[in-house]
Amino acid sequence: MKLQALTPIDMDIRGMAPADSASVHVESLKSSLYMRLVFGGMLVLFLLCTFASPLGYILPATFAGLLCIGMWRHAQVITGPVIALGLALIWILYRASVPEGADFSNYETYEKLVWLKAVLQAICYVPLVIAGFRLSMTDAGALMAGFKWGVLALAALALFEALTQARIYMALADALGMPIRPDLAVVKISLMSYGLMMIYWPMMLYFNQTGANLPRVLLTASVAIAPFFTGANAPTLALVASVIIFFVARRWSTLRGVGIEKYIAIMVYGVILGFPLLIKFAHEQGWLVALKSNLPPSWLARVEIWEYAANRLFEKPLMGWGFDTSRMFSPHIPLHPHNMPVQAALELGYVGLVLVAVLWLVSIRRVGKTPDAQIISPDHLLWTDPKPYMLATMTAFFVFAFLSFGMWQEWFLALAAMSIFIALMTQKASLQVIMYQNKL
Incomplete structure (x- = not known):
């Protein structure tokens, strides 16, 4: 049996091997105790924050990013996304401002500089993504050995809490003297459903490879049932959308010789650029009047926010009103528009919106080059393609960004960074499982 060692940059899907041979893509990276300690701690805090307070995601993501800040020297593994992110940050800084009379001796002044936090988050969070590419299979397997049990415990807890209407959460709050x-x-x-949904598909990749049925059932039950009892609509929509993308990507990994991720990337690019125009056009045609009369309160509020924001953004369509200026439109826009394309266009204009769309475009296309966990055995029976799982994960995040959260919320971006790391970790842990099962 022939083993082929490749670097993470070269680890692309090569296609089916000849019938009389097998190929295994193996990373030539050394195991690192430091990586295990840093990211082991991050994963533990990730699980705790998912239950206790998602706002706490900032802590593990920031500290882990700082402790692996040297990963920036390997930025070539994600050259396209890094360049796109850099251009977007430059435009953000150009459209940002410093409050008049700002007292820089006061910490609160820095807390209000959202553009500064955006830059610092990019500096800290990008190394997490790079570290995911640089993680060795041995380290990935060691981290997954404990993390999988933590995820299953969290899934069971989320399901129990949803069915009992937060029984444990309220008991803990009472015990701590903070009744709620x-x-x-x-x-x-x-x-909790948002955090679990972001790691659902990566964990399913791992559990599918290990053939563990009970974990798959428990995790699926949690992400499918818990939102129904807690009234969280976005996780349910994210699950439905990601399931569709998963099966499409699995059925048509390539279409007419082109990777399915490229089609999805172009589709997302068009949706981002076209959504504000669609809302504006629907408003002018009077379509939203009939639509709003049939919407439940939460969705009615969203549509009204989008409608107002779309009208205001086209007052300054090219440059926008300025970075993080959504807050100035209160009470029509409470904090942010709850929609990534609308917020980007409102604050950064269509120049900024194009840059955001390009970042999504190159990031989704990069999925076609992620470290693949594939083995082609002589009988072609063993095959694990991570691409559908990764595309489904990005779909879930896109749905959340499209419906629920502000673009610049630190905890949400921290969740995204850690989810990418977890996705890459599960790919490599899955590959290690395959190699172990086949004694390679």
Whole structure:
């Protein structure tokens, strides 16, 4: 049996091997105790924050990013996304401003500089992604050995809390002397579904490879049922959308010789650029009047926010109103428009929106070059393609960004960075499982 060692940059899907041979893509990276400690700690905090407070995601993502800041020297593994992100940050800085009379001796002044936080997050979070590419299979397997049990415990907890309306969360709050209203407690535990949904497909990749049926059933039940009992609509929509993309990508990995990720990337690019125009056009045609009369309160609020923001953004369509200026439109826009394309266009104009769309375009296309966990055995029976799982994960994040959260919310971006790391970790851990099963 022939083994072929490749670097992470070269680890592309090569296609089917000849019938009389097998090929295994193996990374030539050394195991690192430092990587295990840093990211082991990050993963533990990720699980704890998913239950206790998603806002806490900032802590593990920032510290892990700082502790692996040297990964920037390997930025060539994601050259396209890094360049696109850099251009977007330059435009953000150009359209940002410093409050008049700002007192830089006061910490609160820095807290209000969202553009500064955006830059610092890019500096800290990008190394997490790069580290995912640089992680060795041995380290990935060691990290997954504990993380998988933590995920299953979290999934069971999320399901129990949803069915009992936050029974454990309220008991802990009472024990800590911080009682919380039952309805607010349910809102708090509903956020667990967002974190679980972001790691659902990577974990399914791993569990599918190990053939573990019970973990797959438990995890799926949690992401499918818990949102129903907590009233969280976005995770349910994210699950439905990601399931569609998963099966499309698995059925047509390539279409007319072109990777399916390129078609999806172009589609997302068009949606980002076209959505504000669509809202504006629907408003002018009077379509939104009939639509809003048939919407539940939460969706009605979203559509009204998008409608107002779309009208205001076309007052300054090219340059936008300025970075993080969504807040100035209160009460019509509470904090942010709850929609990535609308917020980007409103604040950064169509120049900024194009840069955001390009970042998504190159990031989705990069999925076709991620470290693949594939083995072609002589009988062609063993095959694990991570691409559908990764595209499904990006779909879930896109749905959340499109419906729920602001573009610059630190915890949401921290969740994205850690989810990418986890996705890459599961790919390599899955490959290690395949190699172990076949004694390679």
